[in-house]
Amino acid sequence: MALMVGARVLARNLLRPWSRLPDAVPGRTGPAAGGGDGVRCFGSPRVLVETDPAKGVAVIKLKNPPVNSLSLEVLTEFVISLEKLENDKTFRGVIVTSDCPGIFSAGLDLTEMCGKSQAHYAEYWRAVQELWLRLYLSNLVVIAAINGVSPAGGCLISLTCDYRVLADNPKYSIGLNETLLGIVAPSWFKDTLVNTVGHRTAERALQLGLLFPPAEALRVGIVDQVVPEDQVHSAALSVMARWLAIPDHARQLTKNLMRKPTADRLVKQRDADIQYFLQFISRDSIQKSLRVYLDKLRQKKG
Ligand SMILES: CCCCC/C=C\CCCC/C=C/C(=O)SCCNC(=O)CCNC(=O)[C@H](O)C(C)(C)COP(=O)(O)OP(=O)(O)OC[C@H]1O[C@@H](n2cnc3c(N)ncnc32)[C@H](O)[C@@H]1OP(=O)(O)O
Numbered sequence: 279m280a281l282m283v284g285a286r287v288l289a290r291n292l293l294r295p296w297s298r299l300p301d302a303v304p305g306r307t308g309p310a311a312g313g314g315d316g317v318r319c320f321g322s323p324r325v326l327v328e329t330d331p332a333k334g335v336a337v338i339k340l341k342n343p344p345v346n347s348l349s350l351e352v353l354t355e356f357v358i359s360l361e362k363l364e365n366d367k368t369f370r371g372v373i374v375t376s377d378c379p380g381i382f383s384a385g386l387d388l389t390e391m392c393g394k395s396q397a398h399y400a401e402y403w404r405a406v407q408e409l410w411l412r413l414y415l416s417n418l419v420v421i422a423a424i425n426g427v428s429p430a431g432g433c434l435i436s437l438t439c440d441y442r443v444l445a446d447n448p449k450y451s452i453g454l455n456e457t458l459l460g461i462v463a464p465s466w467f468k469d470t471l472v473n474t475v476g477h478r479t480a481e482r483a484l485q486l487g488l489l490f491p492p493a494e495a496l497r498v499g500i501v502d503q504v505v506p507e508d509q510v511h512s513a514a515l516s517v518m519a520r521w522l523a524i525p526d527h528a529r530q531l532t533k534n535l536m537r538k539p540t541a542d543r544l545v546k547q548r549d550a551d552i553q554y555f556l557q558f559i560s561r562d563s564i565q566k567s568l569r570v571y572l573d574k575l576r577q578k579k580g
Pocket residue numbers: 344345347381383384385386387388389427429430431432455456459461462463464465554555558559572575576577578579
């Protein structure tokens with residue numbers, strides 16, 4: 279039942295005409311993502327989309343202060359924005375970045391996984407799965423311009439992209455640090471990492487919950503390029519131009535060949551994966567770990 283409610287909510291959101299989204303900011307024009315006139319913006323307050331139709335490129339900027347945690351709303355709005363871009367043949371590429379200074383994304387929203395109902399957990403997890411599937415199999419060229427720290431779910435978002443550019447700042451570490459929270463990265467998080475850095479590096483990184491600073495991130499291959507902080511966006515645009523020089527059909531079929539087997543593993547057992555998540559996240563010991571971790575984050579300031 280919970281699963282059906284979750285699916286219905288997501289489906290309703292996905293099918294809702296864009297212009298009727300409560301938070302939509304349609305047709306606002308703004309400064310060009312890549313320079314020049316004609317840039318149009320849409321999206322929602324938490325997921326801004328700047329489009330440059332002449333270049334065929336869009337920029338998705340996550341804006342969920344203070345830390346760009348991936349709440350249910352952010353996940354849903356992200357999927358809707360992506361679907362809108364996929365369906366508009368004007369666009370061939372998208373850059374994913376952050377509008378929160380110093381933070382790409384703090385990952386999954388811990389408050390969505392702590393002290394909530396089973397129905398809520400199911401709805402939330404389906405939304406996490408949906409975003410991963412959409413990003414991982416996107417026909418667009420997807421490039422991550424990582425302009426801040428990027429733990430766990432934040433790292434996962436960038437791992438689904440075709441290419442990762444990281445700003446060279448020692449504070450901007452990246453990795454799947456789930457074990458440090460006393461939780462476990464699911465098999466499809468693990469697969470995404472293995473497909474990027476190889477089995478041994480992934481195993482060590484996952485067990486130890488490693489967060490790699492830029493130079494090390496580049497060395498292990500969890501990112502493809504490290505550039506000075508003020509060049510992240512221009513570097514992402516340069517990389518985009520190179521990827522867009524390849525004929526779409528050939529690149530898309532190749533991407534599909536590389537990624538579909540991994541995605542299919544989740545698609546075939548989506549409901550079972552949600553049940554597994556429900557069992558895991560509802561355990562007293564896991565809830566306790568999450569509460570302790572959240573309390574630590576909150577107390578840091580005091
Ligand atoms: C085999 C079985 C497997 C089955 C599957 C089951 C399981 C579960 C898998 C789940 C996978 C999980 C993936 C995740 O993404 S979990 C999230 C991991 N994220 C983190 O560890 C990052 C935590 N945050 C930080 O380290 C820092 O906040 C920071 C991002 C480095 C930014 O630092 P700073 O600028 O100093 O900000 P604050 O720490 O002061 O934070 C500001 C407020 O934001 C709240 N916060 C931070 N992160 C999160 C988050 N991820 N979710 C929700 N809220 C977050 C923080 O508490 C502060 O709140 P306050 O203003 O109320 O105090």
